[in-house]
Amino acid sequence: MATPVETPETVIQARDLTRRFGTLVAVDGLDLDVHRGEVFGFLGPNGAGKSTTIRMLVGLLAPSSGSVRVLGLDMPGGAERLRNQVGYMTQKFSLYDELTVEENLDFAAEIFGLGRSRRRARVGAMLAEHELEPRRRQRSGTLSGGWKQRLALAVATIHEPELLLLDEPTAGVDPDNRRRFWERLFDLAAEGTTILVSTHYMDEAVRCHRLGMVRQGRLAAVGTPTSLTGALEGRVVEIAAEPTEDAVRALSQRPEVASATQLGDRVHALLAADGPTAAAMVPRLREDLAQAGFRDLVVEVARPNLEDVFVALLQGERLS
Amino acid sequence: MSGRLEALRQRGERWLERRPRLAGSLRRIAAVARKELRQLVRDPLTMGFVVGLPALQLLLFGYAINQDVRHIPTAVVDHANSTTSRLILGQLEATQTFRITHRPAAEEEAEALLRDGEVYAVVVVPPEFSRRYYRGRGAQISILTNAGDPIRARAVRAAASGLEQRYNQRQALFDVGPDAGGSQRTTRQRSTFGAEAELVRPRFLELVVLNLYNPELRTALFVVPALLGVILTTTMIMMTALALVREREKGTFEFLIATPVRRAELMAGKILPYIGIGLVQIAIVLVSGLALFRVPVAGNLLDLGVASLVFIAANLSLGLVISARTSSQFQATQLSFFFFLPSVLLSGFMFPFEAMPVPAQWLGETLPLTHFIRICRGILLRGAPLAGQWADLLAMLLFAVVGFAVATRLFTKQLD
Secondary structure, X not given: OOOOOOOOOEEEEEEEEEEEEOOEEEEEEEEEEEEOOXXXXXXXXXXXXXXXXXXXXXXXXXXXXXXXXXXXXXXXXXXXXXXXXXXXXXXXXXXXXXXXXXXXHHHHHHHOOOOHHHHHHHHHHHHHXXXXXXXXXXXXXXXXXXXXXXXXXXXXXXXXXXXXXXXXXXXXXXXXXXXXXXXXXXXXXXXXXXXXXXXXXXHHHOOOOEEXXXXXXXXXXXXXXXXXXXXXXXXXEEEEEEOHHHHHHHHHOOXXXXXXXXXXXEEEEEEOOOOOOHHXXXXXXXXXXXXXXXXXXXXXXXXXXXHHHHHHHHOOOOOO | XXXXXXXXXXXXXXXXXXXXXXXXXXXXXXXXXXXXXXXXXXXXXXXXXXXXXXXXXXXXXXXXXXXXXXXXXXXXXXXXXXXXXXXXHHXXXXXXXXXXXXXXXXXXXXHHHHHOOOOOEEEEEOOOHHHHXXXXXXXXXXXXXXXXXXXXXXXXXXXXXXXXXXXXXXXXXXXXXXXXXXXXXXXXXXXXXXXXHHHHOXXXXXEEEEEEOOOOOOHHHHHHHHHHHHHHHHHHHHHHHHHHHHHHHHOHHHHHHOOOOOHHHHHHHXXXXXXXXXXXXXXXXXXXXXXXXXXXXXXXXXXXXXXXHHHHHHHHHHHHHHXXXXXXXXXXXXXXXHHHHHHHHHOOOOOOHHXXXXXXXXXXXXXXXXXXXXXXXXXXXXXXXXXXXXXXXXXHHHHHHHHHHHHHHHOOOOOO
């Protein structure tokens, strides 16, 4: 992946960012650096503070404390001067249902102050690039999820922003549309757009240049997907055993196992940080499970995935 | 007692147990009711409405609505300016129906005051008043009323005829003794007493009331011009109150505030289409008022257009204030209604303004509808030029400007 090697230009810089709603602390001392030209993934469960953080980055919410600099401007004070350089796609579809696809694009282009000829060119380009041409005269409210999301991305990028912030853009979209959507994001990144995208889909997260794992309002770990999963190398085993459900239960109860989940017809187990390695555990597990009467037994070392990273973080581990 | 209640409850439960479909239905009704109550209690604005509205209505209906018209602003032109004329004018004021606010020198001036809505009645004492009065020829005082408001016009007539009757009775008693009754009797006395009669002929008064602008005292002429303002108030406030809130509810607000659009630009853009809609509504009411109720357009349509624009802007800016401070369409509707009720009651739409207690009048003066109704009645019925009602126009303009400024202040391009 094209992670910049030379000292990268920081596009987003947040320090000790905190946001409280009454007694609830939604974002709690979050530090974040996003570099120019990268696709930065914001991964975390619901309620971890992803949306609140993004809203503070766009300047729609004022931080309770801490600082945010976006494209060299302090937020939220500089938000208005930044509007033309930033594209923002909200979690909920936030375009006008009563307007057609083309009218929504036109409206966005006008409100972003595009001149007539550029507006016409950009609206045309967006209709073509996002394959919205056949739906241009359809009311947006009647579009299905995938089309709505395409339109939303087209609107968010109509003014060719340097920085694009996307808040769970693919929620409720089918896999094929999600795949296309990510292709579009990489096209934009290739053109030089910096992208911050929040998600809770692991398969999307692995595509990002870098990932920030958010947990309880903090950035629990930052790194490339490979460096994050690499930290858990040698701590994952996969087991095939019949009956599988019982195997999950039996494994979960072992102290050396941090978590066990069913993955298809297999059990995916993350081993505890302070216990023996996967290689050491394989023979032990094979023996114990055979003794417990499990059939069709396969036990082998497996590669960690992002979900393992997540589980490790949830259990309070520190990954660098 | 509680034992009995308990027994009753148990019997009820057993009875219900034998009717499972009814029991299920009751449970669902109770669940919906409980949920509804929870939602209600957790929306502070709605709760305020539940408590505040009855109180507001009681105050408004109880105190402000008063059909006994008093203190009608009146201009007096006293050409006679004699002891008697002053005495009679004093008695006129003592009826409490009239309050003499202007004393112009000439009738023309007085009529301009009447036309511009400064006064509702003009009392003219002719120069020959004293001479006719002392010769017992029936001294006339004319009272012109603005009958555009039939309630006031009737009050003026009632007060005038009451005074006339009382005065003449007393005067007859005073002039020709207790057995003399009225003017007809005196005529006979004159024939009996011959030359002497000239001295004892009772001096009597005639108060002639003239209804201007609406001689038939048709209520439609009073109501329809004001309806123009009432209709605009409802639709304009509601429409803009919902305009921003709708975006908030649908989520488009978050998109909008992340664009470079400025606050004032957004506000102005939100208002603009509704100004056009307001003008269309005015045209509809005017045309149908003319067709159905024969409401004239005595004044200048351009004047009406200008006043309407200012009035519409005032209402729209209020709608924006509501919109900037509410989070749901339901709340916005409630708040609009909260404003609408006093507007209708305190603006002089249905009840004469002076009949209200003074604090209610102050409150009424702050409402744009009050001023617009005055202007509309002036232009449509009396052909009053807008220039003569500049104070009302200015009041509405002030409201619009303040409202727009407040709305822009209250509205932030942030989510909290």
